[in-house]
Amino acid sequence: MNLACLPQTQCPLQHHVSLAELTTLNVGGSAEWFVAPRTVAELQAAYTWAQEEALPITVLGAGSNLLVSDRGVAGLVISTKHLRYLKSDLETGQLTVGAGYPLPKLAHYAAKLGWRGLEWMVGIPGSVGGAVVMNAGAHGGCTAERLVSAVILEPDGTLAVVSARELGYAYRTSNLQDTQRFVLQATWQLEPGYDPAQVKAATQKHLSDRLRSQPYDFPNCGSVFRNPQERTAGWxxxxxxxxxxxxxxxxxxxxxxxFILNCGGATAMEVYHLIRHVQTAVADRWSVWLHPEVKLIGDFA
Structure with a gap:
């Protein structure tokens, strides 16, 4: 239900919006308040409004790698789904991309240019903002390897350009996680000058490998657990x-x-209990505690 627009904008401010259909797992409750800014100025306005109303803020990208509580999410949920702009610098081989740009689409775009470096992205059902925050990766590649810089919305509402080195990257993590610093855009350094057909073929091979080895027949959130050092979580x-x-x-x-699947009508709490059961069973058998890659949002008490 549209109640109003954010102050000084034409961006609709919505109340009690279901988040299940906005996540790849298709589970979860509603956002207390919801906005989907189309510009950086609107996103800043959303951030300012939430601060003035003393509301917690949750940023929602492609909705993958998330488990939203059945009880919903308090405060303001800001969707980056409309921040999908892209600029390519033909001289430097750099791509500057909005936080909401889908990773598979970005991989295909780079391949069409004959630019190498993002082929691994093609099968990841996420967006640029999430990739920067969690150092997304696959097939031996990861965000930290190609990222030049990111534009960040700081807690005081100002914008800052930070280099990849400043983000404290490690395996599937950065110093942006669990903070009130939000990614608005990212710049990637690629390798231009290759035959587009060859880059497309490599990209398609990555996609085919994922389709063959991973489940796409039911809703899921992607890999649930981080891989321990000696063995993969799946093994x-x-x-x-x-x-x-x-x-x-x-x-x-x-x-x-x-991968954990929603076989039709699953609840977030069922997924949560299954995650905990897997952690306990693996710990009992192997003395290894699996740490979730999926981010839990909302109350699971």
């Missing part, structure tokens, strides 16, 4: 005998054990 879960294990309508994928 540990499979060797614990949990492939196909189900709580309610939430199931450990039989195709890839590091």
């Amino acid at each position: 540990l879960i499979e060797q614990t005998g949990l492939k196909g294990y189900q709580i309610g309508r939430a199931q450990v994928s039989e195709k890839h054990a590091n």
Whole structure:
């Protein structure tokens, strides 16, 4: 329901908006307040309004890698889905991209130019903002390798340009996680000058490999757990005998054990309990505690 627009903007401010359809798992409750800015100025206005109203802020990108509570999310949810601008510098081989730009689309765009470096992105169902925050990666590549800089909305409402070195990157993490600093755009340094057909072929191979090895037949949030150093999370879960294990309508994928599927009508709490069951069972068997890659949003008490 549209109640109004953000002050000094034409950006609709909505109340009680369902988030289930905005996440790849298709579970979860509603946002207390919701906006989807189309410009950086509107995003700043949303941030300012939330601060003035003393509301917590949650940023929602492509909705992957998230588990939203059935009870919903208090405060203001800011969607970056409209921040999809892209600028390519043909002289330097740099791409500057808005936070809401989908990673698969970005990979295909770079391939069409004959620019190498983002082929690994093609099968990741996320967006640029999330990739920068969590150092997304696949097939041996990751965000930290190619990122030049990012534009960040700071807690005081100002904009800052930060280099990749300043983001404290490590495996699937950065110093942006669990902060009130939000990614608005990112600049990537690629390798131009290659035959587009070759880059397209490499990109398509990555996509084909993911389609063959990972489940796409039911809603899911991507990889649920980070890989420990010695073994992959999927191997540990499979060797614990949990492939196909189900709580309610939430199931450990039989195709890839590091994925949890919504088999139709699952609740966020069922997914949550399945995550905890997997962690406990793997710890009992291997003395390894699996740390979630998926981010929990809202109340799971």
